[in-house]
Amino acid sequence: MTHVKIARGAISTGRYGQAMAEIETGAVSENRTKRKPRAANAPPAAGSGIRARSAAKNSDIVYRDLHKAIVTMELAPGAPVLERKLTEQYGVSRTPVREAVLRLVEDGLVEVAPKSGTFVARIPLSVVREALVARRALEEVTVRAATELSSESRIMQMRAIIQQQQEMADAGDEEAFHQADDAFHASIAAAARYPGIWKMIQQVRIQVERYRRLTLPQTGRMPMVVKEHTAVLDAMAAGDADAAVARMNEHLNKLQLDISIFRDLWPDYFTIDPVLDEKLFASR
Amino acid sequence: MTHVKIARGAISTGRYGQAMAEIETGAVSENRTKRKPRAANAPPAAGSGIRARSAAKNSDIVYRDLHKAIVTMELAPGAPVLERKLTEQYGVSRTPVREAVLRLVEDGLVEVAPKSGTFVARIPLSVVREALVARRALEEVTVRAATELSSESRIMQMRAIIQQQQEMADAGDEEAFHQADDAFHASIAAAARYPGIWKMIQQVRIQVERYRRLTLPQTGRMPMVVKEHTAVLDAMAAGDADAAVARMNEHLNKLQLDISIFRDLWPDYFTIDPVLDEKLFASR
DNA sequence: GAAAATTAACTGGTATACAAGATATATTAG
DNA sequence: CTAATATATCTTGTATACCAGTTAATTTTC
Incomplete structure (x- = not known):
């Protein structure tokens, strides 16, 4: 995990200049008593929602980096997460680091033992098991809605994604392959107009993803995934929702819990x- | 929203006493150089997991209170959430308050406009729409698994819950009624051994809950819910998973989006x- | 030597102070 | 009187210092 210190803004003039100006005008204390405090904050106008101009906060950067490092198993389960070390790496104070860590706790990727230490969360087997079930359920309704809503252009776009995935498989670029995999499923969610459900799918995927990374890349798996995706898309293009759901379930059921992974290889x-x-336990 | 200040601990002696003792022994600086810094924190033992002894933090209290206030519409969408005010109400500093607010942001219940203000999040219509879909999908797999796993004792326990719900309906206690409703669904999730999926269900329920609170209590709705629950449970007791799923879907489909709610009554x-x-839009 | 007690130095939780942007009010200009 | 400008005082974001509990190395005790 190599990081560059977060670049701080240029040296700020702070309020000094303003304070000087005030002194020059020679009318500071008089105005202070005259002004009345501003009224209570008004909520943003209806329909406009909160402004989306929120600049990337330092805590967001730390969060994203840590999140990625944990999901990719760069930071192994059980590894300590030292706030102090992170403040030095990023050149920020504990506050934004803490914020990022707390978000990761919310995601179930980090656990904190009060006054003792913070650690990358181990993977509860039950969570993986449930994540597989939940994902199947959510992808099912998503692909069904997508089949009913998807336009011709969307189908073409998805064919392009599958084609790209095929190319990545041929090139053996596993990282890019998975990105394309993600894009395919994201495209289905977009076609279904289910951004919220897609968010949920991604969340449960993360739990499975850490498990998946531990399985050695299975030979011939990438071309198989491409075939499965194609089958789903063909059903969607044909407007056959039931078939699309069935193909999607077949696709998702390929990833099963391999008990030897945690019994023999990485029990910790x-x-x-x-x-x-x-x-x-019974099957052990 | 009435709160009592969180009771702080007794006046702490701090490190003063210890420092005095050090001086009295007359052997401070010598020991400092002899001791070696302790080794890097070791992760908790495998299998044991993180200790669960975490005491209720102040931020948890603030979080729970705010969460409840928002879900019950005591704090309306768009209402300002003033960190300063909360620090005074709870008698704590901004840090734990901020922590609670950030968690609520993660839950989608609060939005913050940087350097401007924090507000109770409005309810995106699309979120409610998706939440209904997601909940149906998740409850479906849950009730199916529960039917296959539930013991006789579990069935009896659930009958007791329904009975209690009936009593609350007769008494007209809507709050207790909803608690029993929650308990019924929670019991199904417990029978299915799906604590994680139950958590997800609860999360999406919250979004719908805020919407539901706006609908006036419909006459005769509570007895109907009891009937629907009974139908689900009967199917479960009979071991008919497909029927249980069907009854559950019928139950959940009773709650539909009523467009007049946000078009006429509470557009803001x-x-x-x-x-x-x-x-x-089209149906408007 | 081995086990129990001690203690320094680690941890996260909290409080507080300051920085920097946003906004309503007061002021000014026309 | 209206519109543009200025500014005090709000807000949240960040840095820092301190508190309290945990832990492991040291010391003591037997």
Whole structure:
């Protein structure tokens, strides 16, 4: 994890210049008593929503970096997350670092032991299990709605995405392949007009993603994914929602829990709940 | 929204006493150089997970209170959330208040305009629409799994919950009625061993809940809900998963978007996205 | 030597002070 | 009287200092 210190703004003049001007006018204290405090803040106008001009805050940068590092397993489950170290790496104070860490806690990617330490969260097996179920359920309704709503241009756009994914598979670029994979599913969600549900899908995907990264790249898996995506899209193009849902389920069911991963290879990365994971216990 | 200041601990002695003791022993600087800094924090033992002894932090209290106030519409969409005011109400500093507010932002219940103000988020119509879809999808897989896993005792427990709900309906206690409603659905999730999915369901419910609170209590609705719950449970008890899913869908489909709510009654509480809500536009 | 007690130095939680942008009011100009 | 300008005082974002609890190395005790 290599970071560059967040560039601070140029040396700010602060309020000095203004203060000098005030002194020059020679009318400071008089005005202070005359002015009345401004009224309570009014809410933004209806329909306009909050302004979207929010500049990227330092905490956002730290959050994004950490998030990526954790999802890619660059930071392994159980690894300590030292606030102090992060403040030095990014050249910011603890406040924005803390903010980022708290958001990661909310995401279930980080756990904090009060007054003791903060650590990259281990992966509860039950969470992966549930994430697979939840994702299937959400992608199902999404692809169904998308089939009914998708335009011809959308279908063409998705064919292009699949084509690109094919090219990435041929090139063996796994990272780009997964980006295209993401784009395909995102496109379905966009066609369905379900941005919120897409957000939920992404959240549960993250939990599975950490698990998936541990499985060695299976030979021949990338071309297979392309075929599965094509099958989904063909059904969508034909306007057959039931078929599209079925193809999507077949696609998603390919990713199954491989118990050897956490039993033999990385037992420290997972936590097992005796009651929630009782079935897995039985099959052991 | 009436709050009592969070009770602070007794006056702390700080480190003064310890410093005095050090002086009395007369061996301060010598020891300082002898001790070596402790090793880097070790992650918690595998399998044990993080200790769950985390005491309720002040930020949690503020978060819970605000969360409740927003969901119950005690704080209306668009209402300002003043950090300063909250620090005074709770008798804590801005830090924990800020923490709580940030969590609410993550929940989509609050929006902040940088350097300007923080406000209770308006309800995007599209979010409610998607929440209804997502909840149906998630409750579907949950009730299906619950039907296959639920024990006799669980069924009996759920019958008790329905009975209690019936009693609350008779008493006309809407608040308690909704709590029992929540308990019923929670029990299904527990039977399905889906705590994570239940969490997701609750999250999307919150968005709908704010909308639901705006609809006047419909006469005869509570007894109907009890009937619907009973139908779901009967199917579960019979082990008929498909029927249970069907009954659950019928139950959830009772709550539909009533366009007059935001067109005529509380237009300021909602935001409408011209592209995501195009269908609603058309039907207007 | 081994186990218990001690203690320095780590951690995250909180309080407070300051910085910088946004906004309503007061002021001024026409 | 109206519109443009100025500015005091709001707001949130950030930095820093301190508090309190945990932990591991040290010391002590047997």
